[in-house]
Amino acid sequence: MTSIYRYVDLxxxxxxxxxxxxxxxxxxxxxxxxxxxIALTDHDTTDGLALFHSAGKEHxxxxxxxxxxxxxxxxxxxxxxxxxGLGFSSDSTILLEYMAQIQQDRSIRNKAMAARLTALGLPLxxxxxxxxxxxxxxxxxxxxxxxxxxxxxxxxxxxxxxxLSDGKPGFLPRTLxxxxxxxxxxxxxxxxxxLAHPTLYNLSADQIDDTCGKLKTLGLDGIECHxxxxxxNQRKFISKIARKHDLLPSGGSDFHGENKPDIQLGIGKxxxxxxxxxxxxxxxxxxxxxxxxx
Numbered sequence: 552m553t554s555i556y557r558y559v560d561l562x563x564x565x566x567x568x569x570x571x572x573x574x575x576x577x578x579x580x581x582x583x584x585x586x587x588x589i590a591l592t593d594h595d596t597t598d599g600l601a602l603f604h605s606a607g608k609e610h611x612x613x614x615x616x617x618x619x620x621x622x623x624x625x626x627x628x629x630x631x632x633x634x635x636g637l638g639f640s641s642d643s644t645i646l647l648e649y650m651a652q653i654q655q656d657r658s659i660r661n662k663a664m665a666a667r668l669t670a671l672g673l674p675l676x677x678x679x680x681x682x683x684x685x686x687x688x689x690x691x692x693x694x695x696x697x698x699x700x701x702x703x704x705x706x707x708x709x710x711x712x713x714x715l716s717d718g719k720p721g722f723l724p725r726t727l728x729x730x731x732x733x734x735x736x737x738x739x740x741x742x743x744x745x746l747a748h749p750t751l752y753n754l755s756a757d758q759i760d761d762t763c764g765k766l767k768t769l770g771l772d773g774i775e776c777h778x779x780x781x782x783x784n785q786r787k788f789i790s791k792i793a794r795k796h797d798l799l800p801s802g803g804s805d806f807h808g809e810n811k812p813d814i815q816l817g818i819g820k821x822x823x824x825x826x827x828x829x830x831x832x833x834x835x836x837x838x839x840x841x842x843x844x845x
Contacts, residue, residue, distance in 0.1 A: 556587040559830045560817045561615065561637060562747065562775065562803025563591055566685060567599035568619075569692040571808030574603035577816070578612050584817045587827045590803065592617035592635050595653045596688050600641040615830070616641045619747060620736070623727035626765070627758050630717070630724070632746070634733045635775070637801070637830075638837040639742025646740040654688065656726050661689050668694070668714065668721045673703045691715045692810055707810075734770045741841045743772040743833050745801045749792075750778070750785050760792055767796045772836050777802025777829075779819025799832050801825075 564570035565577055572580065574591060581589040589612060591603045600616050607614030617637050624632045639646065665677055675697045683693040683700075695710035704710045714721035728736075734744040746766060749759050763774060776790045777800070793800050804819045805811070813820060 556585060557827055558586055558817060559588040559590075559615075559825050559827045560586055560803045560806065561590045561592070561617070561745075561801050561825060561830060561833075562619070562635060562778075563589060563617075563806040563816065564593050564619075564808075565591055565599045565603070566808075567596055567687045568593035569690040569807060569810055571810055572806075574599040575606035575609075577806075578603065578606040578610050578614065580816050582610050582612050584815075586612070586817050588613035588615055588830055589816075590615035590617035590637055592619045592637075592803070594619050594688070594690065595621065595650070595657075597641050597646065597650055598687070604641075616742070618737075620733045621725065621727055622730045622733045624730065624752075624762075626762065627754060631727065632730060632752060632762075633748070634730065634737070634771075635745040635747045635801070636733075636737035636740070636742040637745060637833055639737060639740035641740075643740035646736060649736055657688060660723055660725055664694065664721060664723050667723065668698075671714070671720055673698060673701075673714070673721070675701065694721070730766055730771075731769045734766070738770060738840050739844065741837060741844060743799070743836045743840065744770065745773040745775060745799075745833075746771060747775055748778050748780065748805065749774060749789060750781060756788060759789075760795070763792050763796045763798065767798065771798060772840075773799035773801045773833060775802045776800035777823055777825045779804055779814055779823050799836060800829055801833060802829070 565574045604614045616639050620634045622632050679697050680689045680693050683696045695707040698704045698710040699707055737744045774793050776793055802825045804814055806814055806816045
């Protein structure tokens, strides 16, 4: 194994959620980038995983089943946290049932948000959103695309800043599961549960520490110690928190393609490397979880 194949990216998105690459496109790019393995962790969906794994076999890249679940957080001022599931069985019955419920809830929310934006003088239709999404799950990124295309805003970030973020007039909150429900769902499917990008929730250092302790008691397995937005000091702090709470380190680029053009697969902003050994440690954990499920 040559030196360029030492690394893995355990946090990426395809066009099945809010990325711009196809699952196969991600695999091909991972091979060009020199990654040994890659996880597809689309938001609240596993729809792209079958194509992802098929592409991995075709192109000789190890592919990892993943998902990024949003959950309701009842502490401090933060209403939402994200839990990444890694290494689970993508044909788990309980997981597929949950995905169907999420899609139903999203459909109801999308209709309501479209109606709200239209009432604000920014008319758009579900048909336009579906076309932007290419038949995949509609997310706020697709709302932003339509607002930009129709000239209601000058940039996608402006769409979020003025209309689509929490507390803005076009936003409606989702019905979210608890962290316990998300962690248990991932475990039932045979995967490991990882807290995503803890510095992005606008929590203090003490609050991040406390949150990790709370989630550990619920069964959390790991935390993203490697992430493009971290400063050097933040990376050291999160790694310290991981050791304190006996959480496995994980990480990835959070690659979204053109929707986050400053982030590159595998290396983030150029300062990211995720050793393959981290995935080996997580794999050992998933083996323990699956034995418990027997």
